Amino acid sequence: MQKRKSINDIAKDLNVAISTVSAVLNGKAEERRISTGMTKKVLEYAEKIGYQPNMIARSLRTGKSNIIGMLVEDISDPFFASIARLVEKNAALHNYKLFYSSTENNASKAKGLIRAFRDQQVDAYIIAPTPGIEKEIQLLLNEKAPLVLFDRFFPNIPTNNIVVDNFGGALNATNHLLKNGYKNIAFITLRSKQKQMTDRLEGYIEAVNQQLKPAYINQIDYLFSEEILQEKIEQYINKNPQLDAIFFATNYLAISGLRALKKIGLKIPNEVAVLGFDDNTHFNLFTPSITSVAQPIEKISEEIVRVLIKNIQHNISESDRENVVLQTELIVRESSVKL
Known part of the structure; x- marks a missing residue:
C-alpha cells in the first residue's frame, strides 16, 4: 500500500517551503501573500495525489x-x-x-x-x-x-x-387504554435504573393507581436476544390470561411482543390491546396498525x-x-x- 502523502512530502516534491504548502492547504494563502500561481500549483498537485489532511495533526495545530x-x-x-x-x-x-x-x-x-x-x-x-x-x-x-x-x-x-417527558408520556398512554375500556393492563419493560425507563414505569403506575386498577409489571433483562425476549413475553402472557392490554416500554420490546402475541394467537385489539413507547417507521403498516408514544425526533x-x-x-x-x-x-x- 502506498504511503499517504504529507505536507512535508508535497513541499519536497514541489521544491517549495513547508510553510507555503501549509498556508495554501489551510486556506491562508492570501493572508500569507502567496502568489496566485503558487497557490494553484499546490492545490492542483494536492488534488492529483489525492492528499488527505492528517486530522490529528491538524487538531494539534x-x-x-x-x-x-x-x-x-x-x-x-x-x-x-x-x-x-x-x-x-x-x-x-x-x-x-x-x-x-x-x-x-x-x-x-x-x-x-x-x-x-x-x-x-x-x-x-x-x-x-x-x-x-x-x-x-x-x-x-x-x-x-x-x-x-x-x-x-x-x-x-x-x-x-x-x-422528553417520559413520565407524562406513559401516564397519558396508560390513561388512553383505561378510557377505551381496558382494565388489566400490563407494562412490559426493561430491568433498568436508567432515568427514562424508571420515569415510564412511574407514569404507568400513577395511571393505574389513580383508577384503582391492578398493576402488572414484567421487567426483562436488556441483554437477552430477540428470541429470548419473545419467549419471556410469551411466558408472561400465558401466565396472566386476565390481561386485556399490554403497554411495551420500548419499540423493540413491542416488536418482540407482537411476535409473541401472534404465536399465542391472541387477536389485537379485541382480545388484547397493544401500545408501544417510541414509534416505529413500520407501526402504521401493521395490521392492525400499532398505537405508540412518539418522541419528537x-x-x-x-x-x-x-x-x-x-x-x-x-x-x-x-x-x-x-x-x-x-x-x-x-x-x-x-x-x-x-x-
Whole structure:
C-alpha cells in the first residue's frame, strides 16, 4: 500500500517551503501573500495525489478537530438511527463531522469509546449515557469539554440534557387504554435504573393507581436476544390470561411482543390491546396498525445541536447548562381501540 502523502512530502516534491504548502492547504494563502500561481500549483498537485489532511495533526495545530463524538445505545435502533442522522445533518451546517458508535448499554464499552474519542481529540460529545459511566461524564465536565446528554441523564450530575417527558408520556398512554375500556393492563419493560425507563414505569403506575386498577409489571433483562425476549413475553402472557392490554416500554420490546402475541394467537385489539413507547417507521403498516408514544425526533436533534454549538462557542458555566424537556405525542391507531 502506498504511503499517504504529507505536507512535508508535497513541499519536497514541489521544491517549495513547508510553510507555503501549509498556508495554501489551510486556506491562508492570501493572508500569507502567496502568489496566485503558487497557490494553484499546490492545490492542483494536492488534488492529483489525492492528499488527505492528517486530522490529528491538524487538531494539534489548531486546537480543533471539527469532529463531534456521539454515543448511543444501539445505532441500529430506529430511534437512535433517526436521531444520529438528523444530528449529523444539523452539525454539518456548522462545519462539524459526526463520529458515532453503539455502547450496547455496556459501561465498559462506553468508557472505552469515550477514551477513544478523547484520543481522537473530538471537539464535543453527545452521549445517551449508560449506568456506570458517571465518573467519565464528570471528568469530561472537569475538562470543560462541550457535552450534551440525551434520552437519559444522571440527576446528580449538572449536565446539558435533552430529554422528553417520559413520565407524562406513559401516564397519558396508560390513561388512553383505561378510557377505551381496558382494565388489566400490563407494562412490559426493561430491568433498568436508567432515568427514562424508571420515569415510564412511574407514569404507568400513577395511571393505574389513580383508577384503582391492578398493576402488572414484567421487567426483562436488556441483554437477552430477540428470541429470548419473545419467549419471556410469551411466558408472561400465558401466565396472566386476565390481561386485556399490554403497554411495551420500548419499540423493540413491542416488536418482540407482537411476535409473541401472534404465536399465542391472541387477536389485537379485541382480545388484547397493544401500545408501544417510541414509534416505529413500520407501526402504521401493521395490521392492525400499532398505537405508540412518539418522541419528537426532529426537535430532539435540533436541540442537541443547538445546545452543543452554544457550548462549543461559549465557555458555559454550570448555572448556564440547559435541561430541555420536550413533550411526546400519543399516536392512536387501531391496536388500542376496540372494534
